[in-house]
Amino acid sequence: MQGRFYCRVLVKNLSHLKEDEFTSFCFENGADGVYEDLAFTQPDLVYQAEAKHADRINVNIIFAQQPPENFFLKLESEFLEIKFERFKEENRDWLEEWKKGFEPFLFVEPFWIVPSWRETPK
Numbered sequence: 001m002q003g004r005f006y007c008r009v010l011v012k013n014l015s016h017l018k019e020d021e022f023t024s025f026c027f028e029n030g031a032d033g034v035y036e037d038l039a040f041t042q043p044d045l046v047y048q049a050e051a052k053h054a055d056r057i058n059v060n061i062i063f064a065q066q067p068p069e070n071f072f073l074k075l076e077s078e079f080l081e082i083k084f085e086r087f088k089e090e091n092r093d094w095l096e097e098w099k100k101g102f103e104p105f106l107f108v109e110p111f112w113i114v115p116s117w118r119e120t121p122k
Contacts, residue, residue, distance in 0.1 A: 033062035
């Protein structure tokens with residue numbers, strides 16, 4: 001993305017059954033990215049995380065610049081059940097940002113999966 005800022009649209013209350021249709025709609029209307037706020041549980045670093053499935057989900061749409069107003073009108077008319085909020089956010093180094101959430105984990109004793117930028121837990 002170019003520029004110092006980008007637009008993020010948080011969409012709430014989207015039916016999980018409409019997620020594929022919604023994602024296609026967003027990309028067809030100029031979105032640069034779409035991602036779900038995925039809820040999960042992970043009791044500790046030893047056990048695999050499990051996604052919590054829900055009938056209604058929250059999804060973020062990313063635009064390099066503010067989308068035209070008609071995008072929001074079409075969004076509301078296509079997906080009647082949703083609510084949305086717009087945010088202007090400062091661009092970040094996304095190649096570094098994703099690393100923050102990657103924690104080492106025990107694969108099977110004594111083997112750990114550890115990203116190259118982290119230390120192996122003792």
